[in-house]
Amino acid sequence: MTATVKGETRSAPAPDGPAAASRWSPRAGLLLLLRGRTAIVLVLLIVVFHTLSPHYLSDSNLLLMTKHVSINAILAIGVTFVILTGGIDLSVGSIAGLAGMICGGLLYEGLRLPGDTVYFSAVMVILIGILAGTGVGALNGLLITRLRVAPFIATLGMLYVARGFASLRSDGGTFPDLAGRPARGNTGFSIIGVNTWLGLPVAVWIMVVVAAAAILVTTRTPFGRRVYAVGGNERAAVLAGIRTGRIKTATYMISGACAALAGLLLTSELGAAYPDTATTYELNAIAAAVLGGTSLFGGRGTIAGTVMGAFVIGFLSDGLVLVGVSAFWQLVVKGSVIVLAVVMEQAQQRVQARMAAH
Amino acid sequence: MTSSSASPRRALGALAAATLLTLAGCGTSGEQPAASGASSAAPAAAAKLIVIITPSPDNVFFKAEQDAAAAQAKKLGYETLVLSHDDDPTKQSQEIDTAISRKAAAIILDNAGADASVAAIQKAKDAGIPSFLIDREINKAGVAAAQIVSNNAQGAALGGQEFARLMGNKGKYAELTGKPTDTNAGVRSQGYHSILDQYGDMKMVAQQAANWDQATALSITQTILQAHPDLKGIIAGNDTMALGAYAALKAAKKTDVIVVGFDGSPDVVDSITGGGVKATVLQPAAKISEMAVDQADKFIKTKSTGLPEKQSIDCTLVNKDNAADVTNFAIKS
Known part of the structure; x- marks a missing residue:
C-alpha cells in the first residue's frame, strides 16, 4: 500500500511555474513558444484587429475591452480554483444572476419586513450579495464533499436552481433603477460598474485586486499548495493529512464569491437587474481558464494564465464586434480559438514529457 | 406572491431546502412558483382546461401575455395550465404532449419557431385540440385554429x-x-x-x-x-x-x-x-392574448371561430x- 502511495506522490503536481528550460535546444524553444501560447495568441489578435480597424488600439477602446474582460476574468479566477482541485463549477453564471437580483431588489424595493421596509447602504448591499454567492458556493461544496454528488451534477443542478430563484426574486421582472435615493442612504451602487479611478474603470481595479490576491493565495500560501495537491492526486493528498473536503468546499465558496462579485459589476454597470443576467457566462469563464492552460483534470494551471485567457476571449469578442463580423461567425471563431488552445496545451504536455524523458 | 417578496435570507434558506428537495427528486417547496411550470389553478372537476405556452416569462412581454391569457380564461370559467418552452422547440413539443395527455380543450401558444413548431401543433390538432397562436406566426396554414399576431x-x-x-x-x-x-x-x-x-x-x-x-x-x-x-x-x-x-x-x-x-x-x-x-x-400583447382566449372559447362551443386563421393586429407608436x-x-x- 505504501509503495503505491509513494508511486502516486511522485506524479503529484507542480504548478505550471517558471520551470526554466536551462539548456537551449530547438525543443526547448518550441516548449517556450507553447508555454507562452496564450500571450502569443493575444498579440496576434491585437495585430490582426489593429490592421482591420484603426479604432481597435485606441486608448479608450483598450480601456473598454479591459473593462469587458474584467467581468469574465473575475468569474474565471473563481472557477480556476475549483478546476485546480479537479472539480468544475457550472453554476457561476446563475450565481452572478442571483446575486445581481438579490442586490437589485435590496436597492430598488428594500428588504420588506412585516410593517417596515429596510434599506441598506450600497456597501452593505454589495457585501450581502457577495455573502449570498459565497453561501451558494458553500452549498455546492457540501453537496459535493458530504453528499458525494459529482461536481458536474451538483453545480449543474445549482445552475438551474439559482437561476430559478433569481427569477422568483422579482417574479420574472426587472429591477429597473439601482441608483438608490439619498433619503434612503443607499446611493453609490453605480460606482463599481460605472466610475473610474486614476483613469481606469473601478471594475478593472477590482479585477486587478482579485487577480493579485488569487495569485498570492495559489502560489504563496499553504492553502494554495493544498489546492494543487488535491487536484494533482487526491488520495495522496488525503494520506498526506490534507482535509480535502474542506479545501474543495473552500474553492466552491471562492468561486461563488467571485461569481457574485462579477454579477454585481454587471448589474451596476447596466443600472438594472434582470433574472437572465450572465446566462451562459459559466462557459466563457471555463473557456478562459482552459485557454490559460488550466487542466480540467485538476492540479495544473495558474491564475495569471486564466486572466490571460480571459483577455484573449474578451479582446477577440470585442474585436469581432468592432469590425462588424456577423454573430454566427463570431461563434465559429470563438469556438475554434478555444479548441485550438487546448490542442496547443496537449502539444506542450507531449514536448514536456519527451524532454523529461531525456 | 410570497415568493416575489421573499427576503434574501429566506430566499437562501429556501434555496438550500429546494436544492435538497430537487436533488431528492421532488421539486415542490412550500412557496408557490407562479411564473411557470406549475398548474395555476386547483383541478376543478367540471372545468375544461386551457393550456397556455409561451417563451420564458423572464421577459415582461411574455409575462404580460401569460397573465392576460390566464386571467381571461379564468374569467370564462376555464382551468389553466401555464407553461414556458424557453424558445426550445423540443421542450415545446413535450409540453404539447402534456396538453394532449391532460385532454386540454385548447392551447394558447406563443411558439418556439416558425418551422420547428408546425409538427407539434399538428400533433395537437390530430389529437383534437385546437391551437391558437399569439405573437409569432408559423410557416404553414391550416394547422392552427388561429394565428393572431401583432403586425411587426x-x-x-x-x-x-x-x-x-x-x-x-x-x-x-x-x-x-x-x-x-x-x-x-x-x-x-x-x-x-x-x-x-x-x-x-x-x-x-x-x-x-x-x-x-x-x-x-x-x-x-x-x-x-x-x-x-x-x-x-x-x-x-x-x-x-x-x-x-x-x-x-x-x-x-x-x-x-x-x-x-x-x-x-x-x-x-x-x-x-x-x-x-x-x-x-x-x-398589444394583452389584447392579443385575450382575443386568442375569446376565440378559443367560441371554438370550443361552436367548432369555429368564425374568423380567418391569420389575424394581424396593428401596433401603436409610443413617445413622450x-x-x-x-x-x-x-x-x-
Whole structure:
C-alpha cells in the first residue's frame, strides 16, 4: 500500500511555474513558444484587429475591452480554483444572476419586513450579495464533499436552481433603477460598474485586486499548495493529512464569491437587474481558464494564465464586434480559438514529457 | 406572491431546502412558483382546461401575455395550465404532449419557431385540440385554429419613421437586432429599413445582433461607440436592447443620442417619460392574448371561430406624447 502511495506522490503536481528550460535546444524553444501560447495568441489578435480597424488600439477602446474582460476574468479566477482541485463549477453564471437580483431588489424595493421596509447602504448591499454567492458556493461544496454528488451534477443542478430563484426574486421582472435615493442612504451602487479611478474603470481595479490576491493565495500560501495537491492526486493528498473536503468546499465558496462579485459589476454597470443576467457566462469563464492552460483534470494551471485567457476571449469578442463580423461567425471563431488552445496545451504536455524523458 | 417578496435570507434558506428537495427528486417547496411550470389553478372537476405556452416569462412581454391569457380564461370559467418552452422547440413539443395527455380543450401558444413548431401543433390538432397562436406566426396554414399576431412590419415602419423624424432625417446610426434565428428579428429589421433606407442622409454604420439581451446590448453599444464616436442614433429590435444601449450611452455621457425600441415594455415607457429612450412601438400583447382566449372559447362551443386563421393586429407608436397612457402592454384609447 505504501509503495503505491509513494508511486502516486511522485506524479503529484507542480504548478505550471517558471520551470526554466536551462539548456537551449530547438525543443526547448518550441516548449517556450507553447508555454507562452496564450500571450502569443493575444498579440496576434491585437495585430490582426489593429490592421482591420484603426479604432481597435485606441486608448479608450483598450480601456473598454479591459473593462469587458474584467467581468469574465473575475468569474474565471473563481472557477480556476475549483478546476485546480479537479472539480468544475457550472453554476457561476446563475450565481452572478442571483446575486445581481438579490442586490437589485435590496436597492430598488428594500428588504420588506412585516410593517417596515429596510434599506441598506450600497456597501452593505454589495457585501450581502457577495455573502449570498459565497453561501451558494458553500452549498455546492457540501453537496459535493458530504453528499458525494459529482461536481458536474451538483453545480449543474445549482445552475438551474439559482437561476430559478433569481427569477422568483422579482417574479420574472426587472429591477429597473439601482441608483438608490439619498433619503434612503443607499446611493453609490453605480460606482463599481460605472466610475473610474486614476483613469481606469473601478471594475478593472477590482479585477486587478482579485487577480493579485488569487495569485498570492495559489502560489504563496499553504492553502494554495493544498489546492494543487488535491487536484494533482487526491488520495495522496488525503494520506498526506490534507482535509480535502474542506479545501474543495473552500474553492466552491471562492468561486461563488467571485461569481457574485462579477454579477454585481454587471448589474451596476447596466443600472438594472434582470433574472437572465450572465446566462451562459459559466462557459466563457471555463473557456478562459482552459485557454490559460488550466487542466480540467485538476492540479495544473495558474491564475495569471486564466486572466490571460480571459483577455484573449474578451479582446477577440470585442474585436469581432468592432469590425462588424456577423454573430454566427463570431461563434465559429470563438469556438475554434478555444479548441485550438487546448490542442496547443496537449502539444506542450507531449514536448514536456519527451524532454523529461531525456 | 410570497415568493416575489421573499427576503434574501429566506430566499437562501429556501434555496438550500429546494436544492435538497430537487436533488431528492421532488421539486415542490412550500412557496408557490407562479411564473411557470406549475398548474395555476386547483383541478376543478367540471372545468375544461386551457393550456397556455409561451417563451420564458423572464421577459415582461411574455409575462404580460401569460397573465392576460390566464386571467381571461379564468374569467370564462376555464382551468389553466401555464407553461414556458424557453424558445426550445423540443421542450415545446413535450409540453404539447402534456396538453394532449391532460385532454386540454385548447392551447394558447406563443411558439418556439416558425418551422420547428408546425409538427407539434399538428400533433395537437390530430389529437383534437385546437391551437391558437399569439405573437409569432408559423410557416404553414391550416394547422392552427388561429394565428393572431401583432403586425411587426407595420410596427417597425412606425418605429423607423419616428426614428428618422427624431434624427432630423440625417446622421449616422447603429442597429441592434434580435436573435438571428427568430423570425421577428428579421421582420422588424426589414421594417425599419423599409423606411430608413429611403433617406440618403441616414447612414447605418453598424448592425449587430444583441440577441434581445440587455447586457449584450450594453457591451456591443460601448464597442460600437468606440468605432463611431459621432453616432447620432441607435434603433433596437426590442426594448430590453434599447435599455441596454441607453445604459451604455448614459455611462459615456452621450444621452443626446436617439434610442428607439420595440415592444412597449413598462420599463421603456418609464424611460420615455423620464426623457431617456425616445420612443418605442407598443405591441398589444394583452389584447392579443385575450382575443386568442375569446376565440378559443367560441371554438370550443361552436367548432369555429368564425374568423380567418391569420389575424394581424396593428401596433401603436409610443413617445413622450402618449407614454402616460400606456400600462402593461395596453394603451388607453
